[in-house]
Amino acid sequence: MNSIHPFPSPTSTPTGTRASRGLGVVVFLGMVLLTLLGLFFTDEDVVQGSTVRLMYIHVPTAWVAYLAFIVTALTSAMYMWGKQHSLTFDRIAGASAEVGVIFMGLSLVTGSLWGRLTWGTYWQWDPRLTTTAFLFITYVGYLAVRDLGGSHQQRAKRSGVVALLAVLEIPLVHFSVVLWRSLHQKASVLRPNGNVTMDGLMLFTLLFGVGVFTLLFTWMVLHRQRVLALADAIDDGGLEAALQERRNENN
Amino acid sequence: MSSGDEAVRLRNAVVLLGSFPALAEASLVVERGEIVLISGANGAGKTTLLRLCAGLLPLARGEASVLGFNLATQRKEAQLHVGMLGHANGLYLDLTAQENLQFWGSIVGASSREMALSAQRMGLHSRLLNTPVAKMSAGQRRRTALAILVIRRASLWLLDEPHAGLDAAGRDEIDIILREAATAGATIIVASHELERAGALATRRIEVVGGAVVERGVQ
Amino acid sequence: MKRHSTSTWTVARTIASKDLRIEWRSKVLVNQVLPFAAIVMVLFAFALDNDGILQRVAPGLVWLAVLFTSLIIVQRTFAIESADNALDAIKVAGVPSAGVFIGKSVALVAQLLLFECVLVLLALVLYQVHLSWGGVVLLVTVSVLANIGLAAMGALYGGLGAAAKGRETLLPLLLLPAVAPVLIGATRATESAFGVGGASLGEGWPWVALLAVFGALFGFGGTLAFGVLTEE
Numbered sequence: 145m146n147s148i149h150p151f152p153s154p155t156s157t158p159t160g161t162r163a164s165r166g167l168g169v170v171v172f173l174g175m176v177l178l179t180l181l182g183l184f185f186t187d188e189d190v191v192q193g194s195t196v197r198l199m200y201i202h203v204p205t206a207w208v209a210y211l212a213f214i215v216t217a218l219t220s221a222m223y224m225w226g227k228q229h230s231l232t233f234d235r236i237a238g239a240s241a242e243v244g245v246i247f248m249g250l251s252l253v254t255g256s257l258w259g260r261l262t263w264g265t266y267w268q269w270d271p272r273l274t275t276t277a278f279l280f281i282t283y284v285g286y287l288a289v290r291d292l293g294g295s296h297q298q299r300a301k302r303s304g305v306v307a308l309l310a311v312l313e314i315p316l317v318h319f320s321v322v323l324w325r326s327l328h329q330k331a332s333v334l335r336p337n338g339n340v341t342m343d344g345l346m347l348f349t350l351l352f353g354v355g356v357f358t359l360l361f362t363w364m365v366l367h368r369q370r371v372l373a374l375a376d377a378i379d380d381g382g383l384e385a386a387l388q389e390r391r392n393e394n395n
Numbered sequence: 396m397s398s399g400d401e402a403v404r405l406r407n408a409v410v411l412l413g414s415f416p417a418l419a420e421a422s423l424v425v426e427r428g429e430i431v432l433i434s435g436a437n438g439a440g441k442t443t444l445l446r447l448c449a450g451l452l453p454l455a456r457g458e459a460s461v462l463g464f465n466l467a468t469q470r471k472e473a474q475l476h477v478g479m480l481g482h483a484n485g486l487y488l489d490l491t492a493q494e495n496l497q498f499w500g501s502i503v504g505a506s507s508r509e510m511a512l513s514a515q516r517m518g519l520h521s522r523l524l525n526t527p528v529a530k531m532s533a534g535q536r537r538r539t540a541l542a543i544l545v546i547r548r549a550s551l552w553l554l555d556e557p558h559a560g561l562d563a564a565g566r567d568e569i570d571i572i573l574r575e576a577a578t579a580g581a582t583i584i585v586a587s588h589e590l591e592r593a594g595a596l597a598t599r600r601i602e603v604v605g606g607a608v609v610e611r612g613v614q
Numbered sequence: 615m616k617r618h619s620t621s622t623w624t625v626a627r628t629i630a631s632k633d634l635r636i637e638w639r640s641k642v643l644v645n646q647v648l649p650f651a652a653i654v655m656v657l658f659a660f661a662l663d664n665d666g667i668l669q670r671v672a673p674g675l676v677w678l679a680v681l682f683t684s685l686i687i688v689q690r691t692f693a694i695e696s697a698d699n700a701l702d703a704i705k706v707a708g709v710p711s712a713g714v715f716i717g718k719s720v721a722l723v724a725q726l727l728l729f730e731c732v733l734v735l736l737a738l739v740l741y742q743v744h745l746s747w748g749g750v751v752l753l754v755t756v757s758v759l760a761n762i763g764l765a766a767m768g769a770l771y772g773g774l775g776a777a778a779k780g781r782e783t784l785l786p787l788l789l790l791p792a793v794a795p796v797l798i799g800a801t802r803a804t805e806s807a808f809g810v811g812g813a814s815l816g817e818g819w820p821w822v823a824l825l826a827v828f829g830a831l832f833g834f835g836g837t838l839a840f841g842v843l844t845e846e
Binding site for chain 2: 293295297298383386390391392
């Protein structure tokens with residue numbers, strides 16, 4: 145801890161390793177294949193027509209968004225209760241939340257476009273949709289808390305607590321929205337998935353999309369986490385220089 | 396906590412304000428019963444040193460213990476025995492001096508006799524005691540804060556410019572109280588620009604320069 | 615000669631009574647925040663016109679006004695602490711943070727209750743809603759339980775904002791999404807209490823359970839989390 149960190153230069157310290165670059169190539173090829181599958185190889189749905197193709201993006205983005213927040217919650221817990229209070233867990237939590245917020249935004253956009261085409265409206269007060277919107281705002285708040293400043297450990301402690309509180313908040317929000325809608329709902333729109341019958345290739349494309357996006361998430365978090373580690377290291381490296389400068393005030 | 400422990404022991408203590416090292420590897424040992432005067436230019440790190448000892452700022456690097464308690468792990472335990480008077484007085488402006496005293500009396504478990512004695516010591520007579528702090532002069536607020544500090548019965552007193560804003564009588568009163576506290580076994584660390592006055596009290600002087608401690612000798 | 619750590623409960627009681635005494639003394643809530651709440655209720659009426667709409671949405675408007683007011687009250691309760699840096703004095707004294715949290719929350723519960731009484735009275739007068747005695751019992755229960763949740767979350771995130779100086783604007787972003795279940799539960803229960811749209815009293819009580827769960831969960835969670843969020 146007291147050793148002097150060499151000042152890391154962002155240009156000379158790549159965030160990629162051989163493994164993560166390989167993963168990047170796999171993700172890229174997977175995305176190309178997913179595009180071909182989604183746009184060309186699969187058939188239109190009997191009821192929804194080509195609208196169903198949105199599902200191949202929407203479902204994977206929504207999946208990744210929720211996965212990201214589970215990862216954030218777990219790594220926050222590992223930071224809080226780990227003996228070492230390792231900042232690596234904190235940085236994975238932060239990276240995962242950043243990626244998660246992006247995908248949550250994408251899933252809200254694709255979801256409402258799909259809703260417009262299917263339900264005739266961009267927004268439905270459907271519990272899943274509403275909870276997703278709340279999750280989005282909650283994690284925007286989480287990222288703001290990470291940005292409050294202070295020491296790295298302080299950032300980790302504060303945001304860890306906020307992430308764990310969110311784990312309590314989100315199910316309660318979902319539960320109360322479900323209760324609310326179940327009392328007041330007027331069944332006038334199509335149920336979200338009620339009218340889609342998937343053939344083998346469509347189902348495969350959907351699952352394939354979920355797989356590829358999960359790999360994409362892994363790749364993004366790996367790199368982002370390393371960027372955050374470098375940023376922290378620069379702070380620590382800057383400390384040596386700042387300490388030296390401070391000592392020179394002596395003379 | 397064994398009685399042989401030093402009141403304050405810092406080893407290469409680094410404290411960051413943001414990314415600025417307000418304390419840059421400061422080392423200091425203060426024995427129990429000492430009255431230490433800290434001098435130094437503005438921005439040298441005097442206030443940060445006191446706030447570190449009060450457990451208000453985290454240690455970025457190095458070691459710090461107060462009254463035998465390691466600040467990294469036993470901060471709350473240490474704080475029970477530490478009293479601090481900083482730039483702000485820590486008073487509730489809408490309450491009277493008396494109500495502020497009662498609040499702290501209840502928090503630290505002081506008797507009403509103790510509170511009355513302490514108020515009397517600081518020259519807070521009954522009319523002043525029933526004045527809201529918002530309507531008091533700077534000096535009167537300072538006395539109220541000191542009266543609260545006295546009922547804390549701390550073993551380590553940390554004072555940041557305690558004479559600021561006080562009239563001559565108030566300054567004399569502070570000196571008397573500090574001497575008494577020291578006689579009763581308390582350790583006192585005072586940061587002050589007023590070397591004449593505070594220096595007369597001190598048993599030892601140190602200077603903070605560029606976030607580090609420089610000894611300036613025993614009186 | 616040395617002091618010992620004061621019990622959490624003594625600290626909580628002392629902090630709560632100190633907060634309430636300050637509000638009683640300063641009259642800021644009564645002179646500034648209460649008129650704000652009242653004008654919000656009037657503005658709702660302007661925005662929504664009437665013809666029966668107001669009567670139907672009155673429960674939601676009351677609780678929206680409570681939420682907005684709670685933001686101000688929470689910020690005020692920590693402004694008292696930071697005005698002369700009393701927060702630091704409390705920290706230096708090694709006061710158990712759970713006690714500070716509970717004390718702050720209890721004072722907030724009491725202050726919110728005052729506002730709810732006034733807002734409901736305003737709804738009775740301005741929006742012409744009706745309230746039976748059974749409704750009053752339901753409403754009081756709902757208010758107390760909703761306030762526990764609101765106050766706990768408010769004290770928690772307000773404390774975080776106060777500790778990170780200059781970032782008090784974070785409070786609405788963190789607080790409002792988190793207390794959405796309170797808005798939903800309290801509004802639905804109040805609809806029953808007001809008898810809006812023919813809702814019966816019996817329909818309101820299940821929501822009381824939701825509010826109770828919320829209050830218990832975050833009252834407990836906040837007690838544990840407050841120290842970490844407010845320390846440097």
